[in-house]
Amino acid sequence: xxxxxxxxxxxxxxxxxxxxxxxxxxxxxxxxxxxxxxxxxxxxxxxxxxxxxxxxxxxxxxxxxxxxxxxxxxxxxxxxxxxxxxxxxxxxxxxxxxxxxxxxxxxxxxxxxxxxxxxxxxxxxxxxxxxxxxxxxxxxxxxxxxxxxxxxxxxxxxxxxxxxxxxxxxxxxxxxxxxxxxxxxxxxxxxxxxxxxxxxxxxxxxxxxxxxxxxxxxxxxxxxxxxxxxxxxxxxxxxxxxxxxxxxxxxxxxxxxxxxxxxxxxxxxxxxxxxxxxxxxxxxxxxxxxxxxxxxxxxxxxxxxxxxxxxxxxxxxxxxxxxxxxxxxxxxxxxxxxxxxx
Ligand code: DAH
Numbered sequence: 419x420x421x422x423x424x425x426x427x428x429x430x431x432x433x434x435x436x437x438x439x440x441x442x443x444x445x446x447x448x449x450x451x452x453x454x455x456x457x458x459x460x461x462x463x464x465x466x467x468x469x470x471x472x473x474x475x476x477x478x479x480x481x482x483x484x485x486x487x488x489x490x491x492x493x494x495x496x497x498x499x500x501x502x503x504x505x506x507x508x509x510x511x512x513x514x515x516x517x518x519x520x521x522x523x524x525x526x527x528x529x530x531x532x533x534x535x536x537x538x539x540x541x542x543x544x545x546x547x548x549x550x551x552x553x554x555x556x557x558x559x560x561x562x563x564x565x566x567x568x569x570x571x572x573x574x575x576x577x578x579x580x581x582x583x584x585x586x587x588x589x590x591x592x593x594x595x596x597x598x599x600x601x602x603x604x605x606x607x608x609x610x611x612x613x614x615x616x617x618x619x620x621x622x623x624x625x626x627x628x629x630x631x632x633x634x635x636x637x638x639x640x641x642x643x644x645x646x647x648x649x650x651x652x653x654x655x656x657x658x659x660x661x662x663x664x665x666x667x668x669x670x671x672x673x674x675x676x677x678x679x680x681x682x683x684x685x686x687x688x689x690x691x692x693x694x695x696x697x698x699x700x701x702x703x704x705x706x707x708x709x710x711x712x713x714x715x716x717x718x719x720x721x722x723x724x725x726x727x728x729x730x731x732x733x734x735x736x737x738x739x740x741x742x743x744x745x746x747x748x749x750x751x752x753x754x755x756x757x758x759x760x
Contacts, residue, residue, distance in 0.1 A: 422463065422470070422478055426485045429459045433489050437496050442504075446496060453489060460486055527757040531630060531749060534737040535612055538632055541656045545649065547634070548609045552595035554616070558585050560594035564716045565673040573672055578618035580627075588616035592633035593673060596709075596728055599635060600717035605724065606638035612733065623745045630733035637709065637719065637726035643676070646706060646727035650680055654703065657736070658685045665700060674707020674728055694742075701739065704731040 433453045440446045453460050463482055470478050539549055552560075558581075567573045580588040595611035611633040619625040636645065647666060654662045663683040671677040681702050684695035691697040706729035711721035734746055741760050743749070748756055 422466070423481060425463060426460075426481050429453065429463065430485045430488055433459075434492055437489075437492050440496055440500070443497070443500055446493060446500065450493060454486065460489070524754070527754060527760070529749070529757060530737040530741050530743065530760045531733055533760060534740055535630070535632070535733055537657065537740075538653075538731070538733075538736070539610065539612070541653055542610045542634070544656075545652070546608055550595065550599060550609045550611045551613055552589075552592065552598050552611055554589055554614050555582065556587060556589040556594050558587055560597050561587060561589050561591065564597040564713065565593050566710050566713050566716075567672045571672065580616050580618055589613075590617050591615055591730065592631040593728070593730060595633050596635045596673070597713070597717050600637060600714070600719055603718060605719075606636075607726070608636050608638075610634045621747060623747065626734070626746055626750065629746075632731045632733055634706075634729040634731075635709070635726065636728075637714075637724055639724060641708075641726045643708060643727070646708065646729070649727075650704070650706060650729060654680070654682045657740070658682055661688065663689065666706075669705065669707075671705055671707055673710050673713045675710045677705065677707035680704050680706055680729075703735070704729050706730070 433449065436449050437446065440449060452458055455461065460482065467475060467478060467482075543549065561579075562568070562571070562574060579590050582588070592611050592613050592615060595609075595613070599607055599609060599611075612630065613633075614628060615631050616628050619627050621627070636649070647664070651664045654664045661683075662685060665681045665683075666678040667681065669677045669679040679702055681700035683689040684692060684699050684701055686692050686694035687699065689699040691699045695701050706727065709726050709728050711725075714721040714724060734749060737743065737749065738746060
């Protein structure tokens with residue numbers, strides 16, 4: 419009997435020693451199995467109870483239970499210690515320094531086209547214009563016919579057109595918006611219509627199959643060429659600076675009569691001639707003219723009562739000039755290092 423007591427003390431001491439040295443939950447579980455498991459050292463003592471005299475069994479039973487309780491208690495304490503230690507370790511290794519300055523997120527940037535367009539819109543809204551839009555997929559009728567460009571007109575070949583069907587195309591200009599707005603018949607009209615246009619051009623430094631124009635249209639009673647010149651002169655000075663001069667050269671567009679192209683004095687050299695204006699002193703900016711009476715008629719207006727002027731500006735052209743970009747392709751590369759410069 420005293421042999422059992424001795425054995426129990428030995429098991430308990432050895433278990434306590436191993437538990438104390440346990441360095442993790444895995445090790446602790448191994449010890450649990452080796453002591454309290456089915457084939458464990460303490461369990462084997464319990465199994466040998468059958469050799470103990472009947473009157474001694476309660477006493478021996480209590481020893482075994484006490485030993486078991488002691489070992490379990492120690493294991494529980496150790497489990498808590500191990501868990502706390504591993505939590506502390508995690509807390510230390512996963513610390514976040516909330517006082518560190520944040521990494522600034524990479525922001526996008528407004529595109530030079532957008533900046534230029536907003537500038538043009540600001541100028542015309544300031545003069546009482548509305549900003550309107552028309553469809554990019556357009557009828558041949560609006561893109562050409564109603565603008566005085568009938569079938570077989572050479573202007574149709576000049577603007578290499580993407581046709582979808584015989585009657586439907588990708589608009590080659592924003593001018594069809596003129597016809598659409600005039601047809602609505604709400605007068606007077608003072609509008610600009612920015613948007614994307616398409617031409618079957620090869621990509622190079624000055625061409626792209628898709629680019630942008632801003633159309634302008636004014637229709638009212640008593641509008642004259644002086645209104646056109648005055649308006650576009652203000653536009654040029656607002657856009658390129660107060661010293662900018664304008665020059666109107668006779669030109670031809672089917673939907674205006676008379677028609678002109680407007681040049682502005684070079685804002686780099688002030689008109690003396692430099693590399694920027696190729697020695698000319700002038701830079702071509704836009705096409706314009708008085709709306710052709712036949713166009714007014716085709717759009718349901720009486721040319722004897724109403725008249726007006728129109729103009730068309732290339733948005734990329736303005737962006738390239740204003741920001742001194744020498745290759746149009748840069749505008750479409752979507753490179754943030756380029757865009758960030760404007
Ligand atoms: N639509 C013409 C083009 O793409 C530009 C233009 C010229 C528009 C004269 C106009 C205008 O409204 O009056 O070449």
